[in-house]
Amino acid sequence: MDINLIIFSGLAIVMIVAAIFAVTSSKIMRATTNLLFVLFGTAGLYFFLHYTFLGAVQITVYAGGIVVLFIFAVLLIGKGSVDVTQTSLRRYLAGMATALTGMILTIYLIGNTDFASDKFNGEGVAIKELGMALMGTDKYNYILPFEVMSVLLLACTVGAIMIARKK
Amino acid sequence: MNILPVFIIIPIAMLLALWCSRNIRQTRAVMVTGSTLLLILSVYLTIDFIQLRNAGESADMLYTASWSWYEPLNIAFSIGVDGISVAMLLLSSIIVFTGTFASWRLQPMTKEFFLWYTLLSLGVYGFFISTDLFTMFMFYETALIPMYLLIGVWGSGRKEYSAMKLTLMLMGGSAFLLMGILGIYFGSGATTMNIHEIAAMNAIPTNIQYIFFPLTFIGFGVLGALFPFHTWSPDGHACAPTSVSMLHAGVLMKLGGYGCFRIAMYLLPQAANDLAWIFIILTTISVVYGALSAVSQTDLKYINAYSSVSHCGLVLFAILMMTKTACTGAILQMLSHGLMTALFFALIGMIYGRTHTRDIRKMRGLMKIMPFLAVGYVIAGLANLGLPGFSGFVAEMTIFVGAFSVNDTFHRAVTIIACTSIVITAVYILRVVGRILYGEPDNDEFKKLSDATWDEKFTVICLVVCVAALGIAPMWVSDLVGSGVGSILSNI
């Protein structure tokens, strides 16, 4: 058995369990922590793909930034951070059923589809290449989205401040 | 120059002018000018039409024209009139004209009232001049919708309920109608929505006709107060303001009969022949049932509404007999009922405006208090129960003679049953007259009430003159509609 597969399986199990805890835990702090595990796991997956830069971004932005935001939010909210009332059983079951159906269906589809996914070369992406692509103006270059992203982030920052600001 | 579009242009101009009018004087001026113009126009049209016919114009439809306005679905604004539509246009003009005077003192929001009122008449005129299925349906809807607001806002009693009920039931009818129209259009495989061209093709398969004839007939029949789809009529009429009742009973209910004849029967002839018996039974029930219900009502407007059910039932009844005489009678009955009911509702409105009750048990001796209105009421009553010399008699007799000439036991039997309505009509009319007009006035408050004002007198006199004119000289109308009826019947 391939060592990669074993690591992957371990990672997958951790991620799934953490995700389940993340959505079922009644304490938000715990949920956030579990989310953090999932995010780390995702970064691990990126490493598997040799997308190291992506993995790094995942860890810094997601795990480092977003989760911190969550934690701040939870701290600020305080007692509201406990999800006291559980949803009604009916909706619980409905949600469960829908999600399971969807999941099974998707897995079924994935299993039955030929993605022509045999071109994996394990080389990853060179940072230079990535930098050229992000800043380039040619075909398959992403200067415009990149700039739009930056504007968006700016807008979000300003917006978040505006919203959260006390009157 | 085709003058028919003027029937649309004038109401639109009126709408604009009303929109701009600043006070009640201007509003009234616009209404009087507009409705007078319409009246003059329809009188001119009638005369011109008769002259053209006398000059030998033998086409089914005169003044025809067509403008395409939505090519992909072959929808066109095609217009044209035959004797029936001319008569109906004349009727509408008279009612719109008198209705204006009947709501002379209407408060509040006079301008808005007249806006909707004009929109309603726009729909009516448009319906009568159109020869295109879709355009007809569009105008039909235009005529129905303002009804909701007119009753719901300016009505009395349980107005919201009644307005809602009326609108819903009529809209239900429209839904059937729309299905019917689509069925006709697609069933015939036509590349036009013009009814005459569809009729000329005569290409609708019989089994499709069987489905869509009932739909179309019921669709229009709801408006024509076909049993058992008539229950909007009592409530709707009872709550509607005077001129709306007039217009509704006088003209709008005629749209039903007209549509049944012009669309349902004309375009779906085989089904009409084969399925007529079902509707004959229903209409016979309408006729007798409406009259019997009227006997035990205590609200003046309910009595009249049920009476309308009975009389409009007679219209549909006659149409279904499919003889020329009966159908001519049906058109005469539409005219006659339109005028008489308008007169009745006008009078009831005027009486109600004074006594603030329509309960016949609470009124007595009005003859002494308001002689003009009372005499008008007696005349309307006598006209309604078919007194010779008024229009009702002519129409009913034509219908009965025509219906009786269908030579089989079923038709004979239903004709005789329908005949009994003339006795029942006498009962409920005389009951009301005896109850509220005769006797000594016993309510002291009523003794102070005044008689009709000039505008009310004008309304009543206009209508009485029309009713009497139609009753004394029916031959010209009968000739006028005869040709139209003939050409439609030849297709059935």
Add this chain to the structure above:
Amino acid sequence: MSIPAEYMLILSAVLFFIGIFGFFTRRNLVSLLISTELMLNAVDINFAVFNAYCRPESLEGYVFSLFGIGVAAAETAVAIAIIINVYRNFHSIHIKRLRDLKH
């Protein structure tokens, strides 16, 4: 020897539907946000996986994931700002109480 792409895809699908389940059943705004993050994350994984396995020579999936992370960050920032504000006004972030916008 690499892991088959399907495994990755299945993993991401499972994560996605867990996120969906959470979104359906949780009653707390922050929990909803967490579920959303899970779903976004699953999507990012898919982008990366498809890029790596199907078209390794190009960068679309990669860049998309990158942007996805950026957008997620922005969205979370705004969302949390809103949540805090809501909490300040309602003293709760329980969605059942937040019905003022409905009417």
Add this chain to the structure above:
Amino acid sequence: MEYSILILALPLLGFLTLALAGNRMSHRAAGITGTLLLLAVTAISYFTAADYFMAGRDMNGVFAETVPYNFKWLPLGEGLSIDMGISLTPISAMMLVVITTVSLMVHIYSLGYMKGERGFQRYYAFLSLFTFSMLGLVVATNIFQMYIFWELVGVSSYLLIGFYYTKPEAIAASKKAFIVTRFADLFFLIGILIYGYYTGTFSFTPSEAALTGAATVLPTALLLMFIGGAGKSAMFPLHIWLPDAMEGPTPVSALIHAATMVVAGVFLVARLFNLFIDYAPETLHIIAYAGAFTALYAAVVACVQTDIKRVLAFSTISQISFMMVALGVCTGSDPHAGGLGYMASMFHLFTHAMFKGLLFLGAGAIIHAVHSNEKCRMGGLRKYMPITHITFLIACLAIAGIPPFSGFFSKDEILAACYEFSLPMGIFMSLIAALTAFYMFRLYYLIFWGKSYYETELARYRAGEIEAEPHKPHEAPLTMTLPLIILAAITCLAGFIPFGEFISSNGEAYTIHLNTKVAVTSIMLALAGIALATAMYIKGESRITVAINRTLRKPIEAAYHRFYMDEAWLFVTKKIIFNCISRPIAWFDRNVIDATFDKLAKITHKCGTFVRPLQDGNVQSYSIFFLSGALLIILILLYLI
């Protein structure tokens, strides 16, 4: 005879003038306008009749039908059309004379009788309308025109009976009259429809071929038309409106319920006589039996009524039935062989119109004098009202059938016709004639003889038993007595008119000859009736009367209540039709049909309420539905692919 249009035009003009401008006229002006117009109409009618009869017989020895006017009023397609016009036949000429004469008398009489009444102008307007419609009825060129005017007659009588519109009884009576006759008219209409369809025309005289084709349905059609006639002519059981109609002003009763409207049914049958004889002799006999029964019924009821106008009303019913019987007993169209009844009937119609008009007008004068209809307020009036007394007596003798008054001659012909038909019928009718003499003289004695109510009251007043001085009866003014005198004169002389010269069943001249046996019998019976009445009532109610009253209390009570016919009708109309049909239908309409639609609306509303939670604004729910939907679609697609 183009001028004959004036016969219809003038009364109509009178009606329109008085109806539209009446309120601006003084009473006097209105009355005089109406009367003068009618005078002109009367003159023209007389002239027309004279002209018609003077024109002489045609080659067949009959007075041919003359049609000065006829135009198509309303074409009905398929060859049928309703025509309007003026047609003169012997009987319509005769009717013109009768109607205008009686109407003129009533017009003049009303000048005095109605003086000072509220709505005087309206009264004259209605009289003109009535005269117009009645004249239109008799000159009708076809059955449909007749029906049209028939309806107009109904309406104008409705208006006249309900003239005192503040009196509840008058309102009820007018309503009843209209509805009952309308009910009968329904049958008339159906009869006309059948007739029109099968013969292809509304004419009174369709072609031979058309008649042969319609021979099978003619009896039905004619019977139905007769029912219509029975309604107007107050035949049992449709007679109930007539006694009540006495609520109208008395001159109106004289005009409508004695001389004109009520004979419309007789006129109808007479106008259709040829059809009856040729195609439906059986129907004629039905008419005869119906008439005979009505005659008996009405005569019996008349014997015990206390309201003098009611007595006259029932006497009218009885006399009309005589005319009907006379028509009904005809078996052929030759007056010498079975057709005598036709002439007799018309003759009786003529004489009866005069003397019954006289009786009613006399009764009006009496009521005018004592201000009551009840016999107990009368008695001994002969001293106070000599002219009325004499004229009333003449009329009573005429109706009782005493020569030389007109009633004798006409009634004798009727009885002769009855004997010709069958002996039982003859005897039956003779007995009713005797009964007629009895009740008329009972009435006469009760009014003019016996103890005077006025004197009794006066005595009591003098003795201080009552406060108010009683009103002294007085003779009527000249406007009222003049018509009485004229009618009395006609009644005395009319019997000697050679009526058969003008009118007979086949149109040929027929010389009236008295059948001695019948005449003697009927005179004896009439005298016996009068003698009995004299014995019983000359001094008020004698001991015999009281004794009879006591022994026959139950039957008399029943007869007084007209054998409960009104109650029976009331039961049918009120209880059955109104309460058991109309009410339930109204209820059904509100609570079943309407409720169904309301329920539909409610169900729609319920459905709306049911699906409303799906749109509750909860994003979670939305998303569940969204996802489920999407999954469903995917599943379906998968299944399809």
